[in-house]
Amino acid sequence: MAHQLRSIQTRARIIGAAVEQFIRFGYEATSVDEICIAANVSKGAFYHHFPSKQALFLALLQDWVQELEQSLTAICQEIEWVPQRFERMADRLQQVLEQAAGQAPMFLEFWYQATKDPTAWGASVEPYQRFRSIFARWIEEGNQQGSLKAVDPDVAAATLVSLGVGLVLQVALEHQGLDWGTIPRAAVKLLLEGMSTAQAQAER
Amino acid sequence: MAHQLRSIQTRARIIGAAVEQFIRFGYEATSVDEICIAANVSKGAFYHHFPSKQALFLALLQDWVQELEQSLTAICQEIEWVPQRFERMADRLQQVLEQAAGQAPMFLEFWYQATKDPTAWGASVEPYQRFRSIFARWIEEGNQQGSLKAVDPDVAAATLVSLGVGLVLQVALEHQGLDWGTIPRAAVKLLLEGMSTAQAQAER
Numbered sequence: 001m002a003h004q005l006r007s008i009q010t011r012a013r014i015i016g017a018a019v020e021q022f023i024r025f026g027y028e029a030t031s032v033d034e035i036c037i038a039a040n041v042s043k044g045a046f047y048h049h050f051p052s053k054q055a056l057f058l059a060l061l062q063d064w065v066q067e068l069e070q071s072l073t074a075i076c077q078e079i080e081w082v083p084q085r086f087e088r089m090a091d092r093l094q095q096v097l098e099q100a101a102g103q104a105p106m107f108l109e110f111w112y113q114a115t116k117d118p119t120a121w122g123a124s125v126e127p128y129q130r131f132r133s134i135f136a137r138w139i140e141e142g143n144q145q146g147s148l149k150a151v152d153p154d155v156a157a158a159t160l161v162s163l164g165v166g167l168v169l170q171v172a173l174e175h176q177g178l179d180w181g182t183i184p185r186a187a188v189k190l191l192l193e194g195m196s197t198a199q200a201q202a203e204r
Numbered sequence: 205m206a207h208q209l210r211s212i213q214t215r216a217r218i219i220g221a222a223v224e225q226f227i228r229f230g231y232e233a234t235s236v237d238e239i240c241i242a243a244n245v246s247k248g249a250f251y252h253h254f255p256s257k258q259a260l261f262l263a264l265l266q267d268w269v270q271e272l273e274q275s276l277t278a279i280c281q282e283i284e285w286v287p288q289r290f291e292r293m294a295d296r297l298q299q300v301l302e303q304a305a306g307q308a309p310m311f312l313e314f315w316y317q318a319t320k321d322p323t324a325w326g327a328s329v330e331p332y333q334r335f336r337s338i339f340a341r342w343i344e345e346g347n348q349q350g351s352l353k354a355v356d357p358d359v360a361a362a363t364l365v366s367l368g369v370g371l372v373l374q375v376a377l378e379h380q381g382l383d384w385g386t387i388p389r390a391a392v393k394l395l396l397e398g399m400s401t402a403q404a405q406a407e408r
Binding site for chain 2: 182
């Protein structure tokens with residue numbers, strides 16, 4: 001048990017140190033040696049957790065996407081009224097954005113690797129397709145329950161995902177240019193306004 | 205006159221070749237020599253037009269942003285009814301997106317350089333701030349003319365720019381994953397729906 005906890009802790013320390021190095025020096029310029037020094041772990045410990053630098057990078061991405069998907073599942077189970085689900089999702093987006101502020105190099109690295117390597121693409125771009133399917137299902141459900149108009153679910157889902165991705169990129173690049181504090185929630189609300197039925201708007 | 209035309213032509217050829225090299229090999233890995241070979245121009249001709257590779261890169265960005273800003277100015281002069289202005293802007297966005305398909309490495313390079321170099325930041329990120337001001341003014345105007353609701357102009361403008369940036373990034377990364385054909389127009393329309401007055405919606 002103590003051993004397992006220590007192992008989880010070491011893995012987290014390696015990931016934390018790697019993120020820092022990637023942000024400061026970029027993915028390409030960072031070596032496994034440097035990550036080990038920054039994390040204060042042996043190379044043996046590193047390779048016990050990750051077969052390669054790329055494997056670490058993909059694990060980092062997967063952790064992040066998995067966390068997001070888990071919150072969407074939880075939101076879906078907890079909340080039935082679809083406009084409220086999207087509002088809760090906007091709260092979650094707000095947290096992502098707070099973490100993203102100033103982290104542009106990391107996000108750009110994710111996307112850049114995705115253009116060069118199919119595995120990285122699968123981990124960093126393919127999830128958008130899953131998010132779109134989840135949102136499209138929610139939108140259909142909203143239409144059935146009378147909270148959302150009969151908008152095209154695929155178009156509306158693609159719009160929501162693009163808005164989310166755009167906000168992440170903007171906040172990552174421009175964290176000092178604008179007070180992003182309430183903008184994500186307000187942006188999602190604005191978009192929902194166009195999709196909501198009169199009934200849903202009255203219930204606000 | 206003939207000399208001037210040739211000079212413009214050479215400049216365009218250098219930029220065209222550079223874009224191709226940047227997309228294939230990345231900005232860092234591309235040398236001035238390689239651009240000259242690809243463009244079939246002498247190094248003297250290159251340096252006549254651009255003092256450095258970075259200057260070429262910034263010129264490329266500036267050309268692109270300037271073109272976008274000019275279309276916004278033209279749209280503003282031609283069209284008074286603000287919701288229609290945004291619809292025209294969505295048409296323009298559609299053209300940008302058609303060019304952006306598969307060009308993720310180039311866009312990511314723009315943004316990546318921006319995180320490292322203040323001059324590149326000024327050329328690739330700062331324009332978003334100008335676009336936001338333009339849209340905020342349009343939204344205020346729309347409110348005065350009775351076509352748009354009294355939404356917060358800064359929030360709505362930030363939402364529109366984030367949606368645009370997100371669509372560019374998504375199409376650049378995922379040009380094969382989804383038929384983006386009508387999505388940008390539909391996305392802007394969906395957002396406008398939430399902002400438009402009943403009068404503007406009836407006039408559709």
